[in-house]
Amino acid sequence: MKTLLLSSLSSICLLPALLAQSPTQFWNQLSKKPVVVQQINGSAKQNLKFIKFENGMLVAELDGGAAEISLPVNDSMASTLRYKIPKLELIQGYVKQKNYDEALKLMRPSIYPLVKFHELPSQFRQFHGPIRMLLQTLVQSENYDEVEFILSKIQLDKVGIEYSRFAGNLIDRYLEIDNLDGVTTLATSMPVNGIYRENITRLMDTADSLRAANRYAAVIPLYKTILPIVPKGAQPSMKMWLAYSLILNDQLEEGSEIFEELQQPAPDSQLFSLYKLLEGSRLYRSGEYSKALDVLTRGFVRARTSYDWVPEMLYLIGDCYAKAEDTLSASNVWEEITALYPSSPWAQRASESLGKLPKPNTTTTES
Numbered sequence: 404m405k406t407l408l409l410s411s412l413s414s415i416c417l418l419p420a421l422l423a424q425s426p427t428q429f430w431n432q433l434s435k436k437p438v439v440v441q442q443i444n445g446s447a448k449q450n451l452k453f454i455k456f457e458n459g460m461l462v463a464e465l466d467g468g469a470a471e472i473s474l475p476v477n478d479s480m481a482s483t484l485r486y487k488i489p490k491l492e493l494i495q496g497y498v499k500q501k502n503y504d505e506a507l508k509l510m511r512p513s514i515y516p517l518v519k520f521h522e523l524p525s526q527f528r529q530f531h532g533p534i535r536m537l538l539q540t541l542v543q544s545e546n547y548d549e550v551e552f553i554l555s556k557i558q559l560d561k562v563g564i565e566y567s568r569f570a571g572n573l574i575d576r577y578l579e580i581d582n583l584d585g586v587t588t589l590a591t592s593m594p595v596n597g598i599y600r601e602n603i604t605r606l607m608d609t610a611d612s613l614r615a616a617n618r619y620a621a622v623i624p625l626y627k628t629i630l631p632i633v634p635k636g637a638q639p640s641m642k643m644w645l646a647y648s649l650i651l652n653d654q655l656e657e658g659s660e661i662f663e664e665l666q667q668p669a670p671d672s673q674l675f676s677l678y679k680l681l682e683g684s685r686l687y688r689s690g691e692y693s694k695a696l697d698v699l700t701r702g703f704v705r706a707r708t709s710y711d712w713v714p715e716m717l718y719l720i721g722d723c724y725a726k727a728e729d730t731l732s733a734s735n736v737w738e739e740i741t742a743l744y745p746s747s748p749w750a751q752r753a754s755e756s757l758g759k760l761p762k763p764n765t766t767t768t769e770s
Contacts, residue, residue: 503544
């Protein structure tokens with residue numbers, strides 16, 4: 404009895420430590436555990452203890468680990484498998500009550516082991532459904548680090564687009580809390596070929612936010628990944644953005660090589676102002692602020708207020724004024740960004756730059 408009591412007390416004392424575990428600790432403890440799945444063929448039922456997915460085959464353990472059997476993966480097999488999450492109704496009740504800690508405590512032991520089977524085709528809903536349920540619950544509970552960790556264990560280019568959407572939604576959350584390192588990690592992991600082409604729009608929006616945060620080095624690999632697969636008509640603008648980011652990341656030689664291969668669009672073309680933003684960025688980075696201001700202004704005059712890059716162009720115009728110590732003009736331009744484009748990430752950068760401008764001299768000379 405004394406031994407049993409001490410054992411129970413030890414378990415209770417360990418509970419806070421278990422709850423405080425990191426995703427890495429959960430993974431190390433749970434991910435390699437076998438998954439017991441019931442297979443139903445007509446009236447015949449058997450339990451299979453799956454240990455891995457390898458070479459397109461599900462591998463099950465036999466005789467307590469003394470032997471293994473590899474089973475082919477196909478639609479027929481998917482229809483015969485059943486996986487039941489223990490205490491599912493209790494978990495769903497906790498989630499509905501927003502008692503996420505208790506829900507996750509019950510979910511992790513039965514779902515972490517499933518992650519190693521993520522490359523199974525999407526029709527194996529018995530595996531994918533619980534994984535996505537865990538990710539959704541982690542998002543709802545704002546356990547963003549654990550969402551990112553699990554996604555890092557999943558090859559996004561070998562699973563359904565739903566997993567990429569989790570990554571995209573997490574990017575949005577990270578942008579809200581200014582976790583730009585997390586944004587960069589997730590963005591560079593998202594595939595863009597084939598069925599994943601819908602990720603391109605998300606990544607372009609992410610690139611806009613990263614540029615506004617002065618993260619040009621993070622943007623460059625995104626553009627290089629997307630450039631080969633965008634339609635031919637979209638490639639000139641993509642090349643401009645790549646060159647622009649290279650230049651502002653002080654990779655002037657590589658950026659200038661791309662710029663010199665481009666032809667200046669007609670003045671009535673939408674890309675004319677983007678081209679001028681690129682041209683002006685070269686002069687800006689070279690310290691020729693007066694010339695940069697002239698080029699950028701000519702581009703701005705030809706732009707429409709709806710063009711995505713207008714706030715960015717205005718920011719650079721304001722910075723040219725600031726570098727020339729024309730504080731009043733810089734202030735006017737940056738205030739225009741915050742007034743006209745309040746939801747743009749460039750509005751935040753403009754606001755921060757306004758706060759760093761020298762205070763105007765208000766001293767008056769008495770006669």
